[in-house]
Amino acid sequence: MTPAQLRANGVKAVLTDLDNTLIAWNNPDGTPELRHWLTMLEMAGIQVIVVSNNSRARVDRAVAPFDLPYVHRALKPLTWGIRRALRRWHLNRNEAVMVGDQILTDVWAAHRSGVRSVLVKPILKSDAWITKGNRLLEKVILWRLHHNYPELTWQEDLDERKTH
Numbered sequence: 001m002t003p004a005q006l007r008a009n010g011v012k013a014v015l016t017d018l019d020n021t022l023i024a025w026n027n028p029d030g031t032p033e034l035r036h037w038l039t040m041l042e043m044a045g046i047q048v049i050v051v052s053n054n055s056r057a058r059v060d061r062a063v064a065p066f067d068l069p070y071v072h073r074a075l076k077p078l079t080w081g082i083r084r085a086l087r088r089w090h091l092n093r094n095e096a097v098m099v100g101d102q103i104l105t106d107v108w109a110a111h112r113s114g115v116r117s118v119l120v121k122p123i124l125k126s127d128a129w130i131t132k133g134n135r136l137l138e139k140v141i142l143w144r145l146h147h148n149y150p151e152l153t154w155q156e157d158l159d160e161r162k163t164h
């Protein structure tokens, strides 16, 4: 989805996961594509807010190069962090989308909060051990999804990523 399409759908803010969605642990400065995407959203007047399960220190350090506001210790898949972001930035649930790389944290938390979500492929394959367990379950969920909705495919480009 392009920023213009997001706006047309009433989206005022993009809530985004941090690790393996915005940045990879081995590239803290982010890719040129990421910077381009952030600029495009800013030009469209769409606020980007990081919603991460990580600690304040970790998130603060990670978002510093991009100058983005954030909610830390979001407790995804619980709704705490997303609800906090909506409240703090005075957003209705239909004015935000949540972008993340994990079904069992990002997408689930969004779904429970009544916020639309965009699932992206993780930047890197390597994960913490807890995530590895979740990834297995994720494979099963994705398999079921493909089984029930064979027309669902991954979009190549950032701007074309599908909302669910």
Ligand SMILES: [Mg+2]
Residues within 6 Å of the ligand: 017, 018, 019, 020, 021, 100, 101, 102
């Ligand atoms: Mg992540």
